[in-house]
Each structure stands twice: as structure tokens, then as C-alpha cells.
Amino acid sequence: MRRFDGKVAFLTGAAHGIGYACAKRLSAEGARVVVADIDAEAAKRAARELDGLAVACDVRDRASVEAAVAAAVDAFGRLDVLVNNVGIASGLAFADLDDDEWQRIVDPTLVGAMRCVRACLEWLLAAPDGGAVVSIASVNGMGAVGEVPYSAAKAGLISASTNLAVQYGRRARGARDAEAGWVRFNVVAPGTIRTRVWTDNGPEQAAQLERLKDLYPAGRVGEPEDVAAAVAFLAAPEAEWITGVTLPVDGGLMVGPAATATILDR
Secondary structure, eight states, X not given: OOTTTTOEEEEETTTSHHHHHHHHHHHHTTOEEEXXXXXXXXXXXXXXXXXXXXXXXXXXXXXXXXHHHHHHHHHHSOOOEEEEOOOOOOOSOGGGOOHHHHHHHHIIIIIHHHHHHHHHHHHHHTOTTOEEEEEEOOGGGTXXXXXXXXXXXXXXXXXXXXXXXXXXXXXXXXXXXXXXXXXXXXXXXXXXXXXXXXXSSOHHHHHHHHHHGGGOTTSSOBOHHHHHHHHHHHHSGGGXXXXXXXXXXXXXXXXXXXXXXXXXXX
């Protein structure tokens, strides 16, 4: 499929893991991808592999975000898709969280995504087929899974996206100005995904990842490509009538953990 021929996609946190898988999928379907990442050298390597553009981008810093978006527009002249992929977890118990730790998690995970939306919005509104924003949240933002500040930030990302979907939907924009563009806002909420957070942090972490598969009715943890497929669908023109949704990509976890099946079978 070449659903993104002629389109430009700006992806944050795209040098590794889920972000890289999303950039690779969109590139394979014809998009010119902008690999935006705080790890500038890794972004350059990824961009070379995908024939895209690498931009250094720290979503915690407004000037950095605006400079990265400006570089993308200078290079390609347009933006059609924004994928917000940056997220940071804490690992601390709730009782040990001070204000600085809350800020360290919430700022890049929630506020950083909104910085990117603001910086890209003018160009997304100008996209000929309407702009598309897909933000990567988490099942943590949909239920009690732990990691309180991370979960709160991801829940906030879901809420912000639904509100923006209404504010910048085609009807809302057209009601004020018939020539105004529109943007669709959707969210993908992954469960446990096999990324370097699990695989590059020692044997105990890797073993825990393998144990987690027992939670999932699908019988495995997710892969970055699972998330990329959902992102590509929601960003594509065929999803034009889908906005304001949160799509769990979680192997059935939010429907019911695998342990529930054992209880129901009794």
C-alpha cells in the first residue's frame, strides 16, 4: 500500500523503538518522514535508513520543538501527519514522588505532546486532505495499571486528544470559516511492547517481559510493528471518518487479563 504518497509525517521519539517502527511503516507507504528525537545521532542514523530528515528535538523545550518543525517545513514545504511518541515513566512508588519527579514525567509525556501540536497545527490545518495527529498513550491511561504519574499523563493525553478532535474537526472549523482546514486527532494505547526498555536493561527485566505475556489473552507481548500498523491506519486517508478515538493495541488486556479466563472457566 502507498497510502502516504506525497505526504510528510513528523514523528517524535522516532529514532528508537515504537517511534522508529512508526516512521519505518509510514516511509514504506510513501511518506517523507521527519525523525525528531533528542538523540540527534540516532535520529540521523534512522533518517538515513528511511531516506528521511533527522531533526534534533527536545519536546520539553518550546524553542527546540519550533525549530524542529521549521526545519521540516523548510525541507518539505508541508506537514500532513504528526505522531506524538515521547513518554517517560518514573519507576518510583507513589509515596516517593516529589513535585520535581511529577514534572519530569508529565512535562515530556503530556505537555511536550501539546507543544508539538501547537507547533505543527498551522501546517496540519493547511494539509490538502486534512491533517492527522496520532498520539501514543498507553493502557496505563485507561485503567489502574500502576505508574501513577505516567498513567495520569497518558490519561491527560487521551483527554486532550478528544477535546482537540472536536475543536479542530471539519464541521467545527467549517462553521466558523468555510476555507478553514481541519485535523483529526486519535490515540493509540499500547500494552506491553518489546522495546529496549525491556531488552537492554539486564536479564531480570527481560525475564519479567516474558512473564508478562501470561497477562495477555493474545498470548504474547506486543511488538513495535503492532503499534505502527495501528498508527498508519489512523493517520491514513481511509480513516477520514475516525477522530477522537483511543484504540487499544494491547492483545486483549483491557477486555480482560488472561487470568480472568481461568476464573470464568471454573
